[in-house]
Amino acid sequence: MRIGVLGAGQLGQMLALSGYPLGNRFAFFDTTGSPSADIGTTLSDTSGVKLDEFLAQVDLVTYEFEHLPLALVQQVAQEKALYPGVEALRVCQNREAEKTLFDQLSIPVADYRLVSSADELAQACTELMRAGAPAVVAKSITEGYDGKGQAVLRDPEQAEEAWAQIGHARLIVEAFVSFVREVSIIAVRDQQGEVVFYPLAENNHVDGILRYSLAPLPDLSDAVQQQAESYIHKLLDALEYVGVLTLELFQQADGTLLANEMAPRVHNSGHWTQDGAISSQFENHLRAIQGLPLGSTQAIAPTCMINIIGCMGDVAAILAVEGSHLHLYGKSERAGRKLGHINLVAADIDTLLQRVNQVAALLPDAPPPAFSFVAD
């Protein structure tokens, strides 16, 4: 089966590497002007005029990137089977639609307000802080990822400046919540509605960019795993979703979870599954969208994913660390750019954390990991 991918970055390339063994071949459609996928065919076209050429090459279409023009995706869906569907993309592109869906499905989130002016932003900030929030974060309801298009406010007086800096007509303002750790759950829904779940991962972000993901968590109770599964299951069913969906959550001191945001695709916090689970998120996404049975999401061993950001580090020394797996994206060094990742596996969590520290020391500018094991 020939699979078309909207987006042509490292996620697309890793999908393709997983799809070759399933007999798939790939074409990528890039709308950013800077494709990096270097396998199969890539059509780079910021205006959409090559869309027919792309569609003629493929049997079905998926996406690896959610910041796509919605009109383009709707056009694709009229011509070819598209998984996940247009509605999933629409909701995930818009924080207002996303939060509305969370509310409809009774998935708990941090307290929030929607605002359309600097005055409303100041008012929202005042209300949320009066209710106990130590600060708020304002985000444009569209676009923005990896911490872009956002501002933190610790005082309503910062509203004018934050409004100007973000520069969007509508913002969501969320109360800062006190959390012990950031976690994510990745789930896969097939064409018959069957759903499988990976174990939760703990995610360490630095400057808004993911640095480390650890899974499975040695101290996570079944109840918390099941809570996360129930939330993402409701989202998958509501969106009649097919493929991999990621839900990022905050775990609070009492063990409970608050939903943060979701991504309608394979996700950086699921890269550990390439070497740490029986079937990876990439393979399971491909199995789902082409109507094949889903593979096992069971973890093989404690695993930690470490992003390589900005510069490559000492690749040979990293490969010399027992149980290390390198995944490079074929990109050149640039500050803040994701160049690849390392998956470390070990027989037990203590050995794993030792190896993580070993590898972190080989990556320039990588802060050591700060995992927060909590008793649920």
Add this chain to the structure above:
Amino acid sequence: MRIGVLGAGQLGQMLALSGYPLGNRFAFFDTTGSPSADIGTTLSDTSGVKLDEFLAQVDLVTYEFEHLPLALVQQVAQEKALYPGVEALRVCQNREAEKTLFDQLSIPVADYRLVSSADELAQACTELMRAGAPAVVAKSITEGYDGKGQAVLRDPEQAEEAWAQIGHARLIVEAFVSFVREVSIIAVRDQQGEVVFYPLAENNHVDGILRYSLAPLPDLSDAVQQQAESYIHKLLDALEYVGVLTLELFQQADGTLLANEMAPRVHNSGHWTQDGAISSQFENHLRAIQGLPLGSTQAIAPTCMINIIGCMGDVAAILAVEGSHLHLYGKSERAGRKLGHINLVAADIDTLLQRVNQVAALLPDAPPPAFSFVAD
């Protein structure tokens, strides 16, 4: 690093799929006129005129196929680093040179004779049968694999017919040995001479073609593993080998091993390492040839590789079997053709063997596996 591969079949494609995450890109040089690798660049050229074009695209060269014109390989080695080297290829192309090396290194083999006529073949057959062999197998000293270019003789009177059928000027005649099972060991030697070994696999052949490989073996003593390691270690050092080498052996009723033949490349009996070992044979071959540290050869779980031969079977049903991993080669169905393989992993050997039988039943014309667990 840009890697050139002589040969463009499934082994080359699987090397490339393992090499992308290491940052490698690939060009293939095909001398057979029927390349199947469908990743990177392929130059198909049975006369060798495109060799310069191929060499200009790559930093170093390896091979995935040993039946290459030796002159071509020598020419490559003059232009680029070639791993494994020309000498390894020369020895592995010629059964007389291979057996001579085994003898020099005191690696035990079945009794054999070299013959250059039908009369000599009859004489060799008489001698070997008088010494106790129930039958002999005659093989051309060059070419021939998967049971091609061979004949079994149970009587010296069959010599004329066998000689004519094989049609080569020089043959090796080997005594049939009584063995309990066929096994293989795969080892990797790096540029500094460090060597790592995978656990032995048991191989089931049907009509001369590999059907099943099982590893690690639940009943194999450390002593036998070490015996196999010592044999292949001597071969690797003697050939100043860099990369993956495979040695096929017979295990006799008393547990001891006799060498059968070797292959200077990644090998079908090592495909289980893709899903059953920490680092696969493909990744370790690439690490070795580009001077990177070798990855762990440790098995993750009991694993069985099942070849898909001739027809595809029910792919969806195969993927529904817990712990199954599909690896297709992008080839169309044809009798006797290797179309792909399935790696099955399980937490224990009994569960694994149940799943193997489940999958075997889904492959048309696949005989059930016949593994022979022996007490060493």
